[in-house]
Amino acid sequence: MRLTSPPSPSLKCNQVIRNHPSALEIYQNQLLESGKISKEDIDKIHKKVSTILNEEFKKSKDDIPNKRDWLSAYWTGFKSPEQISRIRNTGVKPEILKRVGEAMTTLPETFKPHRAVKKIFDLRRQMIETGEGIDWAVGEALAFATLIIEGNHVRLSGQDVERGTFSHRHSVIHDQETGEQYCPLDNLVMNQNEELFTVSNSSLSEFAVLGFELGYSMENPNSLVLWEAQFGDFSNGAQVIFDQFISSGEAKWLRQTGLVVCLPHGYDGQGPEHSSARMERFLQMSDDNPYVIPEMDPTLRKQIQECNWQVVNVTTPANYFHVLRRQIHRDFRKPLIVMSPKNLLRHKDCKSSLSEFDDLAGHPGFDKQGTRFKRLIKDRNDHKDLEEGIRRLVLCSGKVYYELDEERKKSDSNDVAICRVEQLCPFPYDLIQRELKRYPNAEIVWCQEEPMNMGAYTYINPRLLTAMRALGRGSIDDIKYVGRAPSAATATGFYTVHVQEQTELVKKALQRDPIKSPL
Structure with a gap:
């Protein structure tokens, strides 16, 4: 007698799937059994849907796609990257x-x-x-x-x-x-x-x-x-x-x-998994060219419209x-x-006055047009006639600013200017160049609390160099880095080590001696 092996489990499964009624069939039968719909009604619906699909299929053969067809009716009036969008104030009465x-x-x-x-x-x-x-x-x-x-x-x-x-x-x-x-x-x-x-x-x-x-x-x-x-x-x-x-x-x-x-x-000593949002990933995926300064005239600028997203x-x-x-x-x-x-x-210094939210022009530190988002916040100290005597311009982003400012007060380093880059992408070339012009003799430093291979450094470095070269100033050796050393993990898991690292990088950014180039 010839023995045969039983059907494989996968074959049985395929048969069950083939024999199982579709969701449409199940729903149709439920409606028929409930008496809410007749067989004639179902046939009419099938015929109507088939007619619509066939008519649309015929139309599609001669259809020429329009960019606006990709957007819903709610998008009427919104502009494409090819169109200039004027900058608007966002203050409120x-x-x-x-x-x-x-x-x-x-x-x-x-x-x-x-x-x-x-x-x-x-x-x-x-x-x-x-x-x-x-x-x-x-x-x-x-x-x-x-x-x-x-x-x-x-x-x-x-x-x-x-x-x-x-x-x-x-x-x-x-x-x-x-x-x-x-x-x-x-x-x-x-x-x-x-x-x-x-x-x-x-x-x-x-x-x-x-x-x-x-x-x-x-x-x-x-x-x-x-x-x-x-x-x-x-x-x-x-x-x-x-x-x-x-x-x-x-x-x-x-x-x-x-x-x-x-x-x-933000780095608070809570370990790798609670320190970093991996800023570098989002900046790496940004599509703005690091070697070309786009049109920065406020009346012609399309910088944000032409990039893929914003990182602040x-x-x-x-x-x-x-x-x-x-x-x-x-x-x-x-x-x-x-x-x-x-x-x-809840930081004692991370506070704003209500006047910074309103729409009135003429407040100190605001554009004469009115209040709006600041892509860069210049140094809080009023240097004016002392700008040529500023020995170092520290550019940074995020909470490390407050630690730098606190250390500057303690060490009486009033010859150091600290500017906050609030919008990292797209890069605020115009405002960066404004600060470079203000401090013509200053050593240029990028300070961050993240490791060198993380954070904003690799994104900022070529763009800052492009801004400097356009002013006829310096080379890549003239951009100094202050921050943690390259690392596989985003942060240490030991609080005491975190405090030591943070203290050292803040003090280094304000030290009296020139900072060595990372190259």
Whole structure:
């Protein structure tokens, strides 16, 4: 007798799949059994759909694609990279700031929040009333609130974004007795449309959530859509979304997006996984040419429109307010990667006055046209006639500025100027050159707290050299590096080592002796 082997499991599986009714068949049968639809109705639907598909297929043979066909009707009026978009101010009238500020810091009389939360809201109300000491959370809330009352939708998702990972946001608070929830940004004006503000704690599925928010932002350009990682490195789980869609979506499919991605970043001694948002990855994926200075005339400039995205490392609540409002108050859209702070959320010096948020021209340090996002913040000291005597110009970005400024005060190094590059990409050539001209005899230093092979150094270095050469100044040897040595890990896991490294790099940036070239 001849023996045969039994059918393989894969063959059985294929047979089961082939014999299983399709989802359409199952749904049709359910409708028929329920009596809600007849066989004749189903046949009519099939015929209608087939007719539409066949007609559209015939049309497609002679169709010539138009760039605008890639955008939904909501995108009517938005400009392409070929069109000049004028720079707009993003300040808000003082009376509006006061009004929404009071509304978003006022809780219902019968509401009983946690006593610590109550204290936070009382302090916020004081900030609005005095117009001083505005912190990061209030600056962000003011940006959201002013956009909302202008009729824009604001949407924020991410892990623990309602409270804020660092217990700083408190966009949704809870009654300690009843469990009732209250959202201040849903109660800015009478009869407010609650759909204008959406804040959602999301699961630790960064790939899925970021992909969803990207799709939302592409469908509705009049929404400020933000996704926040709990820590910067959490974005690793969504890297394919950055690589395949956000960084290159406009180049591949002509689809713009104004999606904002907030990635907590900063070296606080908490180890590799909580220190770095891998800024270098986003800068490496930037498509601006490091050897060509684009048109920088404000009336002709298309620098942001022509790049694939923006990367910022902002150091003041007011500048954060303006960069968020800038996302909506212009007639094109571009992704925004924000290196968000951690300890600056409550830093004693990371504060802004309410006047830095308003739309009045003439404030010290602001353009005569009005208030807007500062791509670079010049040195806070008034050097004026002493500019030629400045021995060193330290360029930096992010929280290391405050450590440098504190050390400068301690060491009485008033002959050192410190400038903050708030917008890393696209590179602010015009403002960098303005500072180079101000300090013609200064040693040029780039200071960062990240290792040399990380952070902004490899992105900044060739662009800074291009800016210098255009002024007939120096070579690559004249750009000095101060920061951590190259490393495989983003940061040390030992707090004492972190403190030693941080102290050494801050002191080195301000030392009296010339700094040696890294080459």
